Structure formats: structure tokens, C-alpha cells
Amino acid sequence: MAQFRFRALEEVLRRKPVEVKREDNLVSDFYGMCVFDRTKMKKYLSKEAYKAVVDAIDHGTAIDRKMADQVAQGMKAWALENGATHITHWFHPLTDGTAEKHDAFIVHGENGTVVESLSGSMLSQQEPDASSFPSGGIRQTFEARGYTAWDASSPAFIVDNTLCIPTIFISYTGEALDYKTPLLRALAAVDKAATDVCQMFDKNVTKVSSNLGWEQEYFLVDEALFMARPDLMMTGRTLMGHSASKDQQLDDHYFSSIPTRVFRFMEDLENEAFKLGIPVKTRHNEVAPNQFELAPIYE
Structure with missing residues (x-):
């Protein structure tokens, strides 16, 4: 298992950042x-x-x-x-x-x-x-x-x-x-109840819409290292091994410079999101090593 991990680390060190091609210079042209x-x-x-x-x-x-x-x-x-x-x-x-x-x-x-x-x-x-x-x-x-x-x-x-x-x-x-049917039913119930309340103050209110401002935090793991971890492959969680030698103690990862390979991944992800009409706005390093975040415009 240890040799497998060492070979995975060697593979990681040989990888180069991938160039990402954008559809157009302006996001608004292909959004x-x-x-x-x-x-x-x-x-x-x-x-x-x-x-x-x-x-x-x-x-x-x-x-x-x-x-x-x-x-x-x-x-x-x-x-x-x-x-x-x-x-x-x-x-x-x-x-x-x-x-x-x-x-x-x-x-x-x-x-x-x-x-x-x-x-x-x-x-x-x-x-x-x-x-x-x-x-x-x-x-x-x-x-x-x-x-x-x-x-x-x-x-x-x-x-x-x-x-x-x-x-x-x-x-x-x-x-x-x-998962979507209960969400739509909940939105309809909130709309009906909230509209009834609003009409006590303003009879012109006919609909109440719910909005969402989500964010997505994630960890990036190189594929070679991922394939060396049966726990990640089967459960998506770390179930074995010991704590990393460097964790969050120094508070030096949050909002720090984004590594080049990670930045290329973010660019590729954003391009695909823009094509699908997802208004991704923010990207940054999160607190833990190899943890990152994206968030869209509130809508």
C-alpha cells in the first residue's frame, strides 16, 4: 500500500497544468x-x-x-x-x-x-x-x-x-x-401561505417566489492519489490513514494564491457552468489544504 502511494506521488509530480480554452473572450457572448x-x-x-x-x-x-x-x-x-x-x-x-x-x-x-x-x-x-x-x-x-x-x-x-x-x-x-418533487411542493406551499399573508397588507401581491444563494465547497484530489485510496473510491470519505502532517493550524490556506493546476480546473468548471447558464461568481481557497469553494450570483 505504501509503495502504491509513493508511485502515485511520483505520478502527481510529473503532471503539468492543462491549458483551458474559453469559448469566447466575453462570458456574456456564450453564457x-x-x-x-x-x-x-x-x-x-x-x-x-x-x-x-x-x-x-x-x-x-x-x-x-x-x-x-x-x-x-x-x-x-x-x-x-x-x-x-x-x-x-x-x-x-x-x-x-x-x-x-x-x-x-x-x-x-x-x-x-x-x-x-x-x-x-x-x-x-x-x-x-x-x-x-x-x-x-x-x-x-x-x-x-x-x-x-x-x-x-x-x-x-x-x-x-x-x-x-x-x-x-x-x-x-x-x-x-x-428529491425535486418535495422541493416543488414545498415551494408551492410557501407561495400559497406567504401570498395569503402578504395580501393582508397589499391586495396586489399574487405570488411569492423563493430564492437561493448556495455555495459549493469541495476537496481536489489528484486521480493517482484517489486511485490509491479504496476508502475514497468506495465512500467518498477518508476512513483510514492518519492526519496530514500539515492541517489548518497556520491558517495560511484560506484566500491564499490558487495553485496553477487547481486554477485550470476552476476555469474549465466555470466555462461549462457558464454554458449551462449557471452564474458562477466567486472562486477561492478554503480553510483546509486542498479545499476550495465556488459560489454563484444570488438568484
Whole structure:
């Protein structure tokens, strides 16, 4: 084990910083380029379809089948222009990760050909195997049906060549099988209760929106050192070994100069975040060695 670690350290010392290429000099020129936001909706959707989606985002109204078909056609046109070949319903099951099943846009055409197609029904709802995800035992294997349903309040986006549709995941009887459904229900409950209170003082208040200002702290570990630690690979935590020779005693890591390799990682991460419309604002060293942080603009 010790020799494995020493060889990993030698590998770390041989690594060089990777050059990171930005899409453009100005972030504003490529910010949100992979997101089907309102600007792109105006370009690719009819006025009626655009209004239906905006009403769903702002007021939680339902999108009917006819409008869903129009939205699907516009979304497909945008996705194909940006190199997408597949679509997935992207959701957050109770596995602490994300889940996705990629389906190609192609369907059978005439004379043995295929054509790209996306229907409103495929956009709006799909049926994953609910018994294969954590459910607290509420479903039997032979009663496996669950539903993913399009959440129009979150914009669709493209990762690599896949159009990702943010969805919720529920059982046949309506139980939440993901992390997003309880969040949306909580937001709706807060909106209703807070609006009732606000209308006691101002009858013009019709909606109360909740905002979020999160930050992400993380540790960076070189891949060679990571592969030498079974505890990190299996649990993501340090379960063995002794304390580092240098810890937080000198308070010299917080806000100090960012190492070059770490800085390149941060640049690459920020570029991908900007493409997906994530307004990453702050980056810095945190307190512990190899601990860092990023935070977006409060929204």
C-alpha cells in the first residue's frame, strides 16, 4: 500500500497544468448557449407556445397536448442545430445522483429511412421502472410503473449530444420518488401561505417566489492519489490513514494564491457552468489544504 502511494506521488509530480480554452473572450457572448432559455424560446416557438411555457414557469399553469407538440418541435429544432442526437428525461432519484435514459430522435420514415422526431407526449411524460429505484418498499417488482413528468419551470439544456429535459419522478399513486418533487411542493406551499399573508397588507401581491444563494465547497484530489485510496473510491470519505502532517493550524490556506493546476480546473468548471447558464461568481481557497469553494450570483 505504501509503495502504491509513493508511485502515485511520483505520478502527481510529473503532471503539468492543462491549458483551458474559453469559448469566447466575453462570458456574456456564450453564457447559456446550451440552455433553451426564454430568448431561444422566442426564436423557435410560436407566440402561443411561448406564452404557454412562460405561464407554466411564472404561474404553474398546465401545458395542453397541442401546445406541448409545438414546444417539442421548437425544442427539437434548437437541439438538432446544436448537435444533439438524443433526448433524456433527467431526474434526481433517491440515490444521491442523477438518472437518465437516452433515446435517439430517430423514428421510421418512408422506404426504410429514418427521420428525426420529438412529440409532445415524449417531451411531457415517460415511464421508467420505479421498482428499480429506491422507493421505501411502496412498489412491488410486478407493479414497477413510475412516471417522469416534464418540469417546465427548469429550462431544458444540452450536455454533449443529449437534450436533457428536467423532470420529476413519481409513482403511479403520486408518491414522490425523487428529491425535486418535495422541493416543488414545498415551494408551492410557501407561495400559497406567504401570498395569503402578504395580501393582508397589499391586495396586489399574487405570488411569492423563493430564492437561493448556495455555495459549493469541495476537496481536489489528484486521480493517482484517489486511485490509491479504496476508502475514497468506495465512500467518498477518508476512513483510514492518519492526519496530514500539515492541517489548518497556520491558517495560511484560506484566500491564499490558487495553485496553477487547481486554477485550470476552476476555469474549465466555470466555462461549462457558464454554458449551462449557471452564474458562477466567486472562486477561492478554503480553510483546509486542498479545499476550495465556488459560489454563484444570488438568484
